[in-house]
Amino acid sequence: MAKVESRKRGGLSQDKLRGLYREMLLIRRFEEKVEERFRAGELSGFLHVAIGQEAVAVGVCQSMADGDVFASTHRAHAHALARGMHPNALMAELYGKTEGCSHGYGGSMHLYDVEIGFLGANAVVGGGLPAITGAALAFKFRKEPRVAVAFFGDGATNIGTFHESLNLAQLWGVPAVYVCENNHYAESTPASQQLPIKDLAKRAVAYGMHSITVDGQDVEEVLRAAGRALEYARSGKGPVFLLCETYRLVGHYVGDPQVYRAKEEVKELRETQDPLDRVRAKLDLADEDFEAIEREVDELVEASVEFAKAGTDPKPEDALKNIYA
Amino acid sequence: MPELTYREAVRDALSRAMREDDDVFIMGEDIAEMGGSMAVTQGMLAEFGPERVRNTPISEMAIVGAGIGAAMQGMRPVVEIMYEDFTTLAMEQIVNQAAKHRYMSGGQVKVPLTIRTQGGAGWSPGAQHAQQVEAWFVHVPGLKVVFASTPADVRGLLWSSIYDDNTVVFFEHRILYPIKEEVSEKLEPIPLGQARVHREGEDVTVVATGRLVHETLKAADEAEKEGVSVEVVDPRTLLPLDEETIVASVKKTNRCVVAHEAVVRMGFGAEVAAIVQHQAFDWLDAPVERVGSKFTPIPFAPVMEQYVVPHASDVLDAIRATVGRNGG
Numbered sequence: 001m002a003k004v005e006s007r008k009r010g011g012l013s014q015d016k017l018r019g020l021y022r023e024m025l026l027i028r029r030f031e032e033k034v035e036e037r038f039r040a041g042e043l044s045g046f047l048h049v050a051i052g053q054e055a056v057a058v059g060v061c062q063s064m065a066d067g068d069v070f071a072s073t074h075r076a077h078a079h080a081l082a083r084g085m086h087p088n089a090l091m092a093e094l095y096g097k098t099e100g101c102s103h104g105y106g107g108s109m110h111l112y113d114v115e116i117g118f119l120g121a122n123a124v125v126g127g128g129l130p131a132i133t134g135a136a137l138a139f140k141f142r143k144e145p146r147v148a149v150a151f152f153g154d155g156a157t158n159i160g161t162f163h164e165s166l167n168l169a170q171l172w173g174v175p176a177v178y179v180c181e182n183n184h185y186a187e188s189t190p191a192s193q194q195l196p197i198k199d200l201a202k203r204a205v206a207y208g209m210h211s212i213t214v215d216g217q218d219v220e221e222v223l224r225a226a227g228r229a230l231e232y233a234r235s236g237k238g239p240v241f242l243l244c245e246t247y248r249l250v251g252h253y254v255g256d257p258q259v260y261r262a263k264e265e266v267k268e269l270r271e272t273q274d275p276l277d278r279v280r281a282k283l284d285l286a287d288e289d290f291e292a293i294e295r296e297v298d299e300l301v302e303a304s305v306e307f308a309k310a311g312t313d314p315k316p317e318d319a320l321k322n323i324y325a
Numbered sequence: 326m327p328e329l330t331y332r333e334a335v336r337d338a339l340s341r342a343m344r345e346d347d348d349v350f351i352m353g354e355d356i357a358e359m360g361g362s363m364a365v366t367q368g369m370l371a372e373f374g375p376e377r378v379r380n381t382p383i384s385e386m387a388i389v390g391a392g393i394g395a396a397m398q399g400m401r402p403v404v405e406i407m408y409e410d411f412t413t414l415a416m417e418q419i420v421n422q423a424a425k426h427r428y429m430s431g432g433q434v435k436v437p438l439t440i441r442t443q444g445g446a447g448w449s450p451g452a453q454h455a456q457q458v459e460a461w462f463v464h465v466p467g468l469k470v471v472f473a474s475t476p477a478d479v480r481g482l483l484w485s486s487i488y489d490d491n492t493v494v495f496f497e498h499r500i501l502y503p504i505k506e507e508v509s510e511k512l513e514p515i516p517l518g519q520a521r522v523h524r525e526g527e528d529v530t531v532v533a534t535g536r537l538v539h540e541t542l543k544a545a546d547e548a549e550k551e552g553v554s555v556e557v558v559d560p561r562t563l564l565p566l567d568e569e570t571i572v573a574s575v576k577k578t579n580r581c582v583v584a585h586e587a588v589v590r591m592g593f594g595a596e597v598a599a600i601v602q603h604q605a606f607d608w609l610d611a612p613v614e615r616v617g618s619k620f621t622p623i624p625f626a627p628v629m630e631q632y633v634v635p636h637a638s639d640v641l642d643a644i645r646a647t648v649g650r651n652g653g
Contacts, residue, residue, distance in 0.1 A: 069398075103431030112430035119397060120430065124421050130390015131422065137391055138398035141350070141376070148394070161418075164387035171382065322432035323466050325490035 012220055014284055020062065020219045021279045022293050024054040027078045028276060029301045030087055034077065034094065037305065038254045043094055045107050046123075050078035052217075052249030055275035056181050057082040059222025060149065060242070063230050069117035069135050070149040071128030074109045076121030079151055083116050091304035097311030104314045105322060125186075126152060126159035129178070133165045136174035136239070147233045148176045155186025157203050158194060166241070170207045175233040177226070177240045178204070181216065183248040188260040204241030216244030217275040220282070247273040326509060332502040334476035335365050335441070338483035339403060341512055343373055346401065349487060352379035352388060353405030353441075362407050363443060363502055385414035389440060393423050393492075396438040401487050408454050409444035409496065416461075423492040424467030439486045443497040445536055445586055446634045452622040455499075455630075457535070457587035462494045463564045463596065469517055470564040472496040474538035476506040478561055481515030489517060498535045498586075520567035522574070526556035529644050530574040532597050533559060533584040537616070537635060541584055544640035553648055563593055571597065572604045579610040580647040584640050589617035614643035 012020075031049035038047055050057060057078035064070065064083065072079040080090055085101060093100025094108055101113045109123035119135065122128040132150035139146040156162050157180060169176050182200055184191045191198075201211040210232060214225035222244060229240040247269050251258045258266065280290070329337060342349040350373075351366060357380040360367030370378045381388050385406060392402040406412050412419065423436050446455040462470045469491050473479035479497065486493035523538065524545055533541040538559045545555035556574050560567055575581045581601050583594030598613040619633045 100431075102429060102433070105431040106429045110429035112426075112433050114430070114433045119394075119434070120426060122422075124417060127417065127422055130387045130418060131394030131397060133387060134391035134394020134396070134402075135398050136394070138395040138400050141347075141395075141400065161386050161390065164382070164384035165390065167382060168384060168387045168391060322428050322430075324469075325427055325435040325437075 011282070012223070017220070017279060017283055018285065020058055020223065021276070021283060022297065023058045023062070023082055024219060024276055024279065025293060026087070026297045026300065027054045027057060027081050029297050030081060030090070030304070031077060033301045033305060035254050044096065046074070047094070047108050047254040048075040048252065049250060049254060050075050052247045052269070052273065052275065053181055053183060054078055055219035055222050055278070056179070056216045056244045056246050059219045060179055060226040063223055063226035064147070064149060065230070067117065067144070067146045068149060068230070069119050069146070070151065071119045071132050072111070072121040072151045073125070073128070073153060073156070074121065074123050075153070076111050077108070080111050080113065080118060083118060085113055085116060085118070087300055087304035088307040089113070091308040092311045095308040095311060096313070097308055098314050099307070099311040126156040126161035128152070129156070129161045129165040132176055133169045133174060136169065136176035137172060140172070140174050145234055146175065147230050149179060150176065151179045151181060153186065154180065154182040154184060154191065154195065154200060155189070157200055158186070166204055166207045166209060166239070169239040170209045173238040175236070175239070177229045177233050177242055179242045179244060181244050181246050183246050185248060185252065187252045190260070201241060201243045209239055209241050210237070211241040211243065213243040213245070216246030217273050217278055219275060219279050249274065326507040328505050329476045329480070329508050330502065331476045331479055331497070331504050332363065332365055334480035334508060335483060335497060336367070336369065338480045338487070338512065339366070340369060340372065342401070342484060342487050343377060348400045349403065350377040350379065350400065351403045351405065352381050352392070354381055354383055354407050356380060356405055361405065363499065365502070366405070385411055386418050389415040389418040390422065392438045392440070393418060393426070393436055396436045397426065397434050401437050401439070403439040403441060403487060406440060406442040409442040409458050410453050410456050412442055412458060419462070419468070419492070419494065420465050424465050427491070428467055435490045436492045437490045438492045439483070439495055440492065441495045441497065443499050445498040445500055446623050446630050447500040447536070449625055449627045449630050451625040455623040457585065459496050459563055460587055460591060460593050463593060467491070468564060469493040469562065470496070471517065471562050472534045473561055474498070474501065474535050474559055476504065477508045478515060478521065480508060481513055482517065482561060484512055485514045485517050488514070493517070496535065500536050504539070515561070517562045518565040518567055519562065520558050520560045520570040522570065523557040523559055524555065526554040526578065528554045528578055529580040529582060529647050530556045530558060530571070530578045531582045531584055531640060531644065532571055532594070533557060533640070534563065534593065536586050537584040537640070540635065540637040541640050543637035544644060547637070547641050548644050553644060555644060568600050568604065572601065575601050575605045576608045579608050581609070582614045582616060582640065582643040582647060584616035584635065584643070586634055587617055588620050589615045590620050592617050611647040614646050616640050616643045
């Protein structure tokens with residue numbers, strides 16, 4: 001496992017940390033509920049949960065400002081929730097209901113919410129990166145102090161859109177932040193079989209791009225690093241590559257038997273790399289305070305399932321709408 | 326009335342839109358100082374500057390994708406893909422992203438992007454610079470597809486494409502750039518989805534696109550000498566298609582030929598033939614004839630290239646075949 005230097009500096013207030021923890025826990029419990037409901041046969045399609053990667057989502061999304069936009073990947077629930085999407089709208093989408101964030105047209109891999117600047121999850125690896133470069137170009141054209149953020153995984157750094165997008169963004173100095181969630185697996189394929197270099201930041205540096213590497217399991221560190229990255233981009237200095245070293249504590253998709261890695265590896269990761277454990281250790285809270293957060297989050301997640309199940313099915317012929325503006 | 330070449334007409338539409346609207350800008354390979362590989366954007370850098378006439382790296386995915394992102398923010402980018410053969414490099418962005426964002430978002434976003442590209446045979450660039458690929462795009466829900474054949478059309482349709490709220494793949498034909506036509510002083514936008522009847526006739530309808538519109542007009546002159554009256558319809562917009570004009574014409578003439586430079590097999594003409602047989606079956610006196618390139622890549626040697634692509638003589642043969650079916 002990659003060792004990442006974690007610089008100790010002035011810590012966050014307990015209140016702020018508590019808020020971050022609550023967001024991360026909401027994602028964790030939401031994702032666990034998704035796994036449970038999928039296994040119960042209630043959810044269709046492909047589902048990819050972000051268990052283990054909550055600190056990246058929360059740290060980056062909490063650093064963004066109103067008016068900033070972002071694009072995500074097939075593993076997008078965490079980004080949506082962390083940026084403020086209500087669990088009801090997300091769960092309803094997974095159930096294919098009109099109350100869903102994409103009104104049932106998208107599903108888990110195609111979440112959108114323009115109100116929060118969410119320009120789309122993307123089921124094509126690297127598919128969303130060029131448009132983030134373009135959104136940032138629009139902000140630069142209009143001299144708006146906004147930043148466009150792309151989330152993607154280590155696997156995406158092998159695809160052409162990544163290279164063309166970073167090259168163009170640096171060339172034009174657009175306000176974009178490229179957030180690489182390096183969870184060390186491209187679906188089932190480990191880094192050793194898909195990446196000839198260990199330090200992915202070198203790929204951004206090759207384009208002359210400012211790069212920041214951070215321990216993606218430490219929400220405080222991510223928050224601080226993302227804040228710096230966004231500030232850099234917003235101030236007109238150009239794009240930033242934000243490399244978050246993180247770990248997927250579950251399979252690639254819900255139901256993935258993970259034949260490609262040893263059970264011990266997953267067990268060890270869960271014991272040593274759980275971002276929730278990290279933040280819990282920093283929190284000076286009584287047991288009943290932790291329990292209160294758990295209760296509040298559980299209720300919210302449970303309510304989202306009830307909301308989704310009570311939602312409205314689209315009419316089949318609604319499939320013929322929204323093809324053209 | 327001023328006369329413009331097809332090349333000048335494209336430039337005129339782009340320039341007028343950029344003069345009136347800060348949200349319109351153009352980007353592509355070699356479009357600034359060089360003025361584009363076909364000299365379409367010549368002089369535009371001097372007028373609009375390098376921010377709005379943006380030279381790009383050779384990165385088709387990023388060019389189209391950046392256009393998508395800027396369009397989703399409400400700008401109206403016009404990107405140039407130097408040769409339509411190179412749209413292959415941007416196919417994922419066009420088909421999976423530009424065409425589907427609106428749908429996947431349940432109607433939340435718009436992608437008002439125009440992708441200009443050009444190609445076609447007739448000057449022996451060989452297999453990777455001369456193919457006609459419009460049929461690939463008319464198969465994709467969410468895209469609009471335009472293929473203009475005259476200066477007036479290319480100007481009016483490009484304007485409408487820029488101001489359409491959807492992604493438009495806009496085909497120009499390399500051989501048509503020098504042709505001239507009178508255009509109005511004022512730019513009259515031409516609505517997408519509206520065919521142009523170039524010539525009225527009684528005996529055969531030829532539905533032609535791009536360079537083949539001009540080949541068909543030559544063929545129609547020849548047919549006239551043989552006593553056959555040909556109606557020439559250019560759909561101009563391939564998606565959405567003006568089926569009404571095409572079908573009405575066939576119901577009048579009772580015969581139909583479709584003609585394009587792209588290969589016949591699975592070409593745009595196949596769809597037109599299907600529409601005609603379905604909507605005008607009882608009016609047809611002969612099978613729909615199809616004219617297009619032979620099923621090969623475009624060869625280099627000029628004699629082979631000219632053998633592969635269709636000409637006025639091929640259209641004339643097809644016209645004769647439909648008329649001969651029931652004895653003229």
